[in-house]
Amino acid sequence: MKKFELLGIEINKVPLTQLLFNKTMLLAYVLLAIGVYGIYDVIVERYFIDAANAFDAGMHPGSVHVAEAMKEAIFGNGGEVKREEPWTIYIANYMYMIYSGSGIIFLVALAELFNVEIIKKTAAGFMTLGLAIVFGGLFTIAMDLNILHMQWMFLTPNLGAGMWLMLPLYSVYIPFVIFEIYLLLTNKHDLVKKIAFGILILSVLIDIVEYYIQAKLFNMNTARHLWTTYPNLTLYFIISAFVASSGIMILYSMITYKKNFPVEFKQLSGFLVKVALVCIVLLAAYEATAFLFIDKNWANVILFGRFKYDFYIYMFFAIAVPFLLLLLSYIKENGSVFFMTVASISIMIGTYIGRLIFVYGGNAYPMSDRFGTGFEKYSEYSIAKSFIFTPPSISEIFVIVGSVGVVFMVYAILENFLNVSKIREH
């Protein structure tokens, strides 16, 4: 394929048809099409739903819109989110993608710092994958917010709010990761050698700051004791992200390197399996002790109440199954690829459920026990609940599917132009 050079990087002159109609892009289109339907539905629900107040009812008594609004008010589902459960699957998916994506970037930086040769050779591909997943997470959160008012993030910032800190964080983080990828791809080796160590240290620091800010975001919600009493939330986010990231990295290396680079793949998978095993053990130790410190009201709902089966499934898929299979894969040579595949998929499912439990679990214990005498009813027409859980709507799920499409699309475009997955000697 013809190439041209820009800032020391070789860029493929990809024909438009190849860029737009390869297998990965076609899969991305399908996922994005589902996502677009979800977005359409969410936008209609958010901006064009018939809603009315008493003034509308008085001023326009014969209006069809007012009638529809009243019908919605009485028989509808109460708008986009419920007051007792403001954060839903968008936040869980955002967490999963942002943490896993930056977890990959963090792991690669650490491995490079410790001079792990096989990761150095494959770092560009992994970091691009991480970045693509981060974009998937940002896509999800963009759908959750009223983006028409986003200018106020710049005009009247609240510098201490965890939510606001996301803005400077990702304004720095994303260009920084792109710069790291640039350094991995460029031919300017002298420049890279001079600044590589400093950039790696900076990368690790930025990754730690990122998880700290994410933890602050949850920790500031003082009334949600699951999030405020989770011991050392920053560390938990890092460990759980590393588990998810290692699963994704194993699957990615199988898809990308197994067939064409068997020797490198063996080295790579051997390293990643070890990383995953260590991280799983750490996560298991964390989960086994964390609930000793978590507020008993929240711990009860999660361990013994509505969320107990979700928690068991999380433990099963994120910890038990991958630990067993990866251990077997580590010990035995035969069948290890199958074990690794199942283990990596299991990790991805399990850690996703873990994020759902964390977000939904934070809201699971009702705030409505205001007088300490029992839960009050939230709605005039409902009974008092001892737990809060509202399943996500189909449109929300479609948006989540669309976010996976974003990941595929971003990665496929960068791979086509830059050959990021190529094994590079440094």
Place this chain on the structure above:
Amino acid sequence: MNFAMALDYQNCINCKACEVACKEQNGVQLGADKQRIWVGQTEKSIFGLPFVNYYPSQCNHCLDAPCVDVCPTGASHFAEGGLVLVDQDKCILCKGCMEACPYDARFVDDKAVAVDKCTFCYDTRISKGETTTACQATCPTKVRLFGDLDDENSEIVALLKKRKFFVLKESEGTVPKLFYLFPEDERFAINSIGSDTTIYTWENFKPILEKAKAKRGM
């Protein structure tokens, strides 16, 4: 000024006139879940004797409000009189304030595509010279009393000096400003107040208010 409200909740008969008046006065979105104020209900029975508690409630306009801290754009802010208000034009609908509120006092206004909550009728009544909120004005059993805590001669301070009271979820450390008057009927008090609740006198509570005001620079 430091606006607050005392609630003689024992008098509440759950007529919901306050909810209706609030919607009518402030143009709150229609819908049972879209309430700036509400009457909570619990049903219990002790030794076979059933009873229902009615708990009128709304935003507590906390002096140390976590909803203000988490808001990324300053949409949730402290306004005149220590009120916690939402500038809906600035709300990006991150819903962080809804998560931060220990009282579930906030909801999404689908008309404004922003978070909404009780304003103590500041924009619709108090700033125009009225001395009461719509909910207080309409209550047939005089549950609510709105007033200024900084004015030692105000009715609310006089009432709080006379009656013992408690606040909701004191352990959250938000220094709320809805003061629930301790019921005169002891049996009603036992049935409607949790055993962990601290009962205050005005002398006990005033230093807590002052400390919170100093922290926030009010």
